[in-house]
Amino acid sequence: AQSVTQLDSQVPVFEEAPVELRCNYSSSVSVYLFWYVQYPNQGLQLLLKYLSGSTLVKGINGFEAEFNKSQTSFHLRKPSVHISDTAEYFCAVSEAGVSGGSYIPTFGRGTSLIVHP
Amino acid sequence: NAGVTQTPKFRVLKTGQSMTLLCAQDMNHEYMYWYRQDPGMGLRLIHYSVGEGTTAKGEVPDGYNVSRLKKQNFLLGLESAAPSQTSVYFCASRRYPSTDTQYFGPGTRLTVL
Numbered sequence: 001a002q003s004v005t006q007l008d009s010q011v012p013v014f015e016e017a018p019v020e021l022r023c024n025y026s027s028s029v030s031v032y033l034f035w036y037v038q039y040p041n042q043g044l045q046l047l048l049k050y051l052s053g054s055t056l057v058k059g060i061n062g063f064e065a066e067f068n069k070s071q072t073s074f075h076l077r078k079p080s081v082h083i084s085d086t087a088e089y090f091c092a093v094s095e096a097g098v099s100g101g102s103y104i105p106t107f108g109r110g111t112s113l114i115v116h117p
Numbered sequence: 118n119a120g121v122t123q124t125p126k127f128r129v130l131k132t133g134q135s136m137t138l139l140c141a142q143d144m145n146h147e148y149m150y151w152y153r154q155d156p157g158m159g160l161r162l163i164h165y166s167v168g169e170g171t172t173a174k175g176e177v178p179d180g181y182n183v184s185r186l187k188k189q190n191f192l193l194g195l196e197s198a199a200p201s202q203t204s205v206y207f208c209a210s211r212r213y214p215s216t217d218t219q220y221f222g223p224g225t226r227l228t229v230l
Contacts, residue, residue, distance in 0.1 A: 009157065034218060043121070043207055043221035044160075090159065104175070105219065109159035 002027035002093045006108035014116050015083055021076040021111045023091035030096035033074040034105065035065055038088040047089070050074065051096070061085070086115045119143055121222035123208050129228045130198045138193040138225050140208030146220070147213035149191040150175075151183060153204040154224075160207065166191055167213070198229045 007022040025031060032051050036044040048059025055067040065076045074091060089112075094105040124139045140149065151163040162175030164183040172183045180202060182194045191210075195202060205226050209219040 006159075036221075041224075043223045044209075044219075045221065046218040049218060104162065104165065107160040109157060 002031060002095060002106050004091050004093050004106050004108035006089075006091055006111050008111050009109070010112045010114065012114045012116060013081055016080050018079050019077065019081050019085075019113065021089050021091075021113065023074045023076065023108060025072050025074065025091075025093045027072075027093060027095065031093045032096050033065075033067060034092040034094075035059065035063070035074070035076050036090045036092060037061075038090065038110075040087070044090060047076070081113070081115050083115050083117060085113060088112050121208055121210055121220050123206075123222040123225050125225060126223070127226050129230065130195075131230050132199060134198050135194070135196050136198065136227075137195075138206055138208075138227075140191045140193070140210075140222060141189055142191075142208075142210040142220070143189060144210060144212075144220065145188070146210035147188075148211040149185065150209040150211075150219065151181070151191065151193045152207045152209065153177065153202075154207060155204050163193065163206075198227075200229045203227060203229045 003026045005024045013019045034049045035047040037047050038044045047063050048057045050057045050067045058064045063078050088110045090110050091108040092105040121142045150165040152160040161177045163181050166172045166185040169188040184192045205224050207224050208222040211219045
C-alpha cells in the first residue's frame with residue numbers, strides 16, 4: 001500500500017516570491033505521482049503528473065515538480081507566485097503498471113498556499 | 118462537454134433523513150469515485166466503481182451506499198444521515214486502462230443537523 005505525506009498544512013508567502021510545497025510518498029513498488037489544485041469552492045484539477053521519463057515535470061500556471069526516487073519526494077515549485085495561486089494543493093500517488101480495479105490513488109492531506117500582496 | 122457534474126450543490130438534512138447525491142460524467146469513463154473532504158483530512162475515498170453494475174468499498178464506506186446502473190452515473194446514498202457525515206462530497210471519473218488523471222466534479226456541500 002502507498003501513502004503520501006504533505007509536510008506543510010499551510011504555506012504563507014508574499015506575491016512574486018518563490019514557493020515550494022513538499023510531498024513525500026511511501027510505496028514498495030513504482031509509482032505515478034500527481035499534483036492537483038483546488039481553488040476556493042471548486043473541485044480539484046490537475047496541475048501536473050509524473051508517469052516516467054524526465055524527473056522534472058512542468059505543469060500549468062508556471063508550476064513544476066521534480067521526482068526524486070532516492071528521497072521518495074515530489075516537491076512542487078513555482079519561481080514567482082501570484083495572488084491568484086492562493087488555493088489548496090494536493091499531492092497524490094498511485095501504483096504504476098497496475099491494471100484493473102486497483103487503480104486507486106492515495107491523496108495527501110493538502111497544503112494551503114496563501115499568497116499575500 | 119460538461120465533464121463531471123454533481124447534483125445538488127448544497128443540502129441541509131436533519132439527523133436520520135435520507136438523500137441521494139448524483140454524479141454524472143459525459144466522457145465515457147470507466148472508473149468513478151466518491152470522496153469526502155473534511156478540514157485537515159484531505160480526500161478520503163468512500164466508494165468507487167470500475168464499470169457499470171460494479172461497486173467497491175473505499176477507505177470510509179460506513180453509512181453510505183452506492184449504485185452504478187448506468188455507465189455515466191454514480192449515485193451516493195445516505196440512508197440515515199448523521200452529523201458526522203457533514204462534509205463536502207466530490208465525485209471523480211477516470212479512463213481505463215490509461216494512466217489518465219481523475220476529473221473532479223464541483224462538489225456537494227452537505228450539512229447534517
